[in-house]
Amino acid sequence: MPIFVLNTNLKKSAIPEGFCNDVSELLAKVLQKEKYYFCAHINSDQQLTYAGTDEPAAYGTLSSIGEAIIGGEHNVAITNALYPFLEAKLGIKNSRLCIVYHRLIGSEVAFEARTLSEMK
Numbered sequence: 001m002p003i004f005v006l007n008t009n010l011k012k013s014a015i016p017e018g019f020c021n022d023v024s025e026l027l028a029k030v031l032q033k034e035k036y037y038f039c040a041h042i043n044s045d046q047q048l049t050y051a052g053t054d055e056p057a058a059y060g061t062l063s064s065i066g067e068a069i070i071g072g073e074h075n076v077a078i079t080n081a082l083y084p085f086l087e088a089k090l091g092i093k094n095s096r097l098c099i100v101y102h103r104l105i106g107s108e109v110a111f112e113a114r115t116l117s118e119m120k
Contacts, residue, residue, distance in 0.1 A: 001111050002027060002069055003039045008058040008092065009048040016089055023085065027062070030081045031069055037111075050096045057096040058086065063104050065116055070103045 004023060008015075016022075020040040028035040050057035062078065064070050078101070083094050106117035 001037045001039065001109060001116060002031065002033070002062060002064040003041075004060065004062050005041045005043070006058050006060040006086075007043045007046045007048060008056070008090065009046050009054060010044050010056055010058075010090060010092070012044040014090070015042060015044050019089060022089065023082075026081055026085050027078070030077055031074070033069070050098075055096060056090070056092050058090070058092050058098075060097075060099045061102055062099060063102040065104045065106045065109060070101050075101050 004027060006023075020042060024035050024038040024040045027033075027040075028038055048054070048057055048059065050059075062070070062082075079099065082099060083097065086092055086097060087094060106119075107115050109116045111119070
């Protein structure tokens with residue numbers, strides 16, 4: 001269950017309608033997983049500086065269980081898709097964007113009233 005969270009100093013009005021759905025579709029395509037399992041959340045209007053300025057910037061995380069989604073070549077593929085997407089949709093330059101990947105343990109994530117390790 002991939003969870004994408006983006007924190008940005010952009011105003012809410014600068015976030016295109018449907019952004020969370022669009023980023024979920026992109027990640028589902030790159031990772032070849034059903035969109036049903038994706039969660040996307042954007043925190044706009046954040047007090048965020050990057051490289052000492054308050055120009056448009058963002059810091060995000062992509063968290064998921066297992067090596068099948070997070071790690072190595074998967075992170076490269078995600079980065080290659082996500083950075084141009086975020087620049088096109090939000091106008092945030094690559095030099096003002098940081099994404100951190102987190103691999104989660106299935107027993108520590110719940111969905112549909114069960115931990116993900118129970119769903120196997």
